[in-house]
Amino acid sequence: MPALQDELAAERAHLEASRKALRRMREHAEDLFATGNQVAGDPFAAETLGRHLARRIAELADSPDTPLFFGKLDVAAVDDDEGGRFHVGRRHVTDVAGEPMVLDWRAPMSRKFYQASVKDPQDVSTRRRFGFVRGELTSFEDEHLRAGEELGTSRILLEEIERPRVGPMRDIVATIQPEQDELVRAELDESICVQGAPGTGKTAVGLHRAAYLLYLHRERLRRSGVLIVGPNSAFLSYIASVLPALGEIEVQQSTIDGLLGTPVKGVDADAAAEVKHDPRMATVLARRLNAKIKRPEEPLTVSDGSYRWRVSTEALRRIVDDVRREAPPYGIGRERVRARIVSLLMRQSEARRGDSPSEGWQRRMGRSQPVLEVLDHAWPAVTPEQLVFEVLSDPADEVLEPHEQAAIAWAKPPKTAKSARWTVADAVLIDEAAGLIDRVPSFGHVVLDEAQDLSPMQARVIARRSEHGSITLLGDLAQGTAPWAAREWRTLLGHLGKPGARVVPLTTGFRVPAVVVALANRLLPALGVDVPEARSLRTDGALTIGAFPLAEVVQRALAFEGSIGVIAADATVPQIVAAGIESERVTVLPASLAKGLEYDHVIVVEPADIVDAEPRGLNRLFVVLTRAVSRLDVLHERPLPPPLDRVS
Numbered sequence: 001m002p003a004l005q006d007e008l009a010a011e012r013a014h015l016e017a018s019r020k021a022l023r024r025m026r027e028h029a030e031d032l033f034a035t036g037n038q039v040a041g042d043p044f045a046a047e048t049l050g051r052h053l054a055r056r057i058a059e060l061a062d063s064p065d066t067p068l069f070f071g072k073l074d075v076a077a078v079d080d081d082e083g084g085r086f087h088v089g090r091r092h093v094t095d096v097a098g099e100p101m102v103l104d105w106r107a108p109m110s111r112k113f114y115q116a117s118v119k120d121p122q123d124v125s126t127r128r129r130f131g132f133v134r135g136e137l138t139s140f141e142d143e144h145l146r147a148g149e150e151l152g153t154s155r156i157l158l159e160e161i162e163r164p165r166v167g168p169m170r171d172i173v174a175t176i177q178p179e180q181d182e183l184v185r186a187e188l189d190e191s192i193c194v195q196g197a198p199g200t201g202k203t204a205v206g207l208h209r210a211a212y213l214l215y216l217h218r219e220r221l222r223r224s225g226v227l228i229v230g231p232n233s234a235f236l237s238y239i240a241s242v243l244p245a246l247g248e249i250e251v252q253q254s255t256i257d258g259l260l261g262t263p264v265k266g267v268d269a270d271a272a273a274e275v276k277h278d279p280r281m282a283t284v285l286a287r288r289l290n291a292k293i294k295r296p297e298e299p300l301t302v303s304d305g306s307y308r309w310r311v312s313t314e315a316l317r318r319i320v321d322d323v324r325r326e327a328p329p330y331g332i333g334r335e336r337v338r339a340r341i342v343s344l345l346m347r348q349s350e351a352r353r354g355d356s357p358s359e360g361w362q363r364r365m366g367r368s369q370p371v372l373e374v375l376d377h378a379w380p381a382v383t384p385e386q387l388v389f390e391v392l393s394d395p396a397d398e399v400l401e402p403h404e405q406a407a408i409a410w411a412k413p414p415k416t417a418k419s420a421r422w423t424v425a426d427a428v429l430i431d432e433a434a435g436l437i438d439r440v441p442s443f444g445h446v447v448l449d450e451a452q453d454l455s456p457m458q459a460r461v462i463a464r465r466s467e468h469g470s471i472t473l474l475g476d477l478a479q480g481t482a483p484w485a486a487r488e489w490r491t492l493l494g495h496l497g498k499p500g501a502r503v504v505p506l507t508t509g510f511r512v513p514a515v516v517v518a519l520a521n522r523l524l525p526a527l528g529v530d531v532p533e534a535r536s537l538r539t540d541g542a543l544t545i546g547a548f549p550l551a552e553v554v555q556r557a558l559a560f561e562g563s564i565g566v567i568a569a570d571a572t573v574p575q576i577v578a579a580g581i582e583s584e585r586v587t588v589l590p591a592s593l594a595k596g597l598e599y600d601h602v603i604v605v606e607p608a609d610i611v612d613a614e615p616r617g618l619n620r621l622f623v624v625l626t627r628a629v630s631r632l633d634v635l636h637e638r639p640l641p642p643p644l645d646r647v648s
């Protein structure tokens, strides 16, 4: 026992020394930041250095609640590979001499911490996990892997996942599981689709993969950027602090709608929205745009003040035909036609005058009235809004059925594109049109959460922004609630431009206790999707079902530690809020906003109302039931929906 105490004391001392070293590194970065302006040669270099140092300072932030390291590896020296002892933590910490005191969890050596096992020890003699209570190092667990000694389920891991939830989502670096680690460390150029049951760590995996890729490919990704897309702003604020806690502050987080530039003022009827989100709308827009291109019918005659130049109808037609065949984005096509006309004029001028005309001459000719007239006839300029305005004013196109055309046609067309009251779905169409007209910059990597709910047209919004990058698609077909929600992944992956992406299942649940998983799994056969059932790692947890008064149930729930979510059909929420049960720990939440969130204690009010509220109400109920971390109360006066009714 004293030996154990000594070891614990030694580890605590190492923690303290690492903290000090981190503080020193941070102070050093702050000093550099303060003197940066004098050191850097020019304002641009000063700004670049300033940004670099500001980021470095943020990376080196130390939070008293998040331990600097959580594990330790004792690696045997084998052949040419040097062994050694390494603490594994949230960031690199080095001593004054530059020797590592803590290895970043993303470093190649740290991989052994997550992947080594008795079956494949990867030269690890001992893997140590540390237990912390409020930032204090209080315990550790050892596994002697080369000696064939592995723990069954780690107590420290179990304590970590059973810890009550307070506030926003936390990182999981200390306890990433091998199958999650495989996904987190996948190559940058690989796109992956994770089909994961509720609470299997999809969101966590996506965020950690972003952090891992930024570590490994920092320069490349800083230039192109990393984007995280979530379903709504409540979800985004829930996950917002995970990446900064891992030292990553330069990641853009947005909803799909947040990526679109059009202000939304109108609302679509369901039937109109459904057609507008259909992939055939991409064909409608592309055809309407291409129909604007016409072969020139007259020759061009243009004067530069000294001479008159002429380009034959034939030559003009050849230019338009060639550019059309090259199929650049429409707006770039127009500029290409202009440039080629000017280049023909230039050649004529060279032949006549013997020298090249100036750039000013070329610009003037390109903007001359006769050239503009050819362009406006053959390849007229158009804005994305104008194109969508034209389609919605007259949606005649054979790919749409007459009733579909009628559904999206404006009942009272606005006078101009500028005065249109665009809807959310229109904003998606305008983005599609913008992608047809001009190039869209591509992110290096995009993480897409709750992806089962993306419409094909929304998927194309992402496809345009990840054309030259990769994606991590996270979702659960069983949690699809949108009218267009995916029932299988391949088609959606096609719309995302990554048809060959690997689809990987995750089935071990870290959130929802086994009794609650068993209840939710009863709904699966009725959801019409083929997904593997979840299995929970958690044997704790409690489930009650019955006709209890809400206020009483909330009171009982308050006796436990942690957050409480009262989830009800959207229409009944105001009535529940009016009862005044909300407090710092109790949140009343409409069912439509529950996706992706979790509460220690969930109280579901009247499941039948949740099911009746929308066409995919059973899927919505599946989402709602799986938000519980420890305890679930299902309150009902009405009969339970059929798949659940054998339980009470």
Ligand SMILES: Nc1ncnc2c1ncn2[C@@H]1O[C@H](COP(=O)(O)OP(=O)(O)OP(=O)(O)O)[C@@H](O)[C@H]1O
Residues within 6 Å of the ligand: 160, 161, 169, 170, 171, 172, 175, 176, 177, 180, 196, 197, 198, 199, 200, 201, 202, 203, 204, 205, 476, 479, 510, 511, 595, 596, 597, 598, 626
């Ligand atoms: N390896 C792990 N160690 C500890 N906790 C974990 C681990 N993996 C996931 N968790 C925790 O389990 C909970 C569920 O994770 P997450 O929200 O990422 O799951 P999800 O699959 O996205 O769920 P849903 O589909 O229901 O939105 C979170 O609190 C997360 O921190």
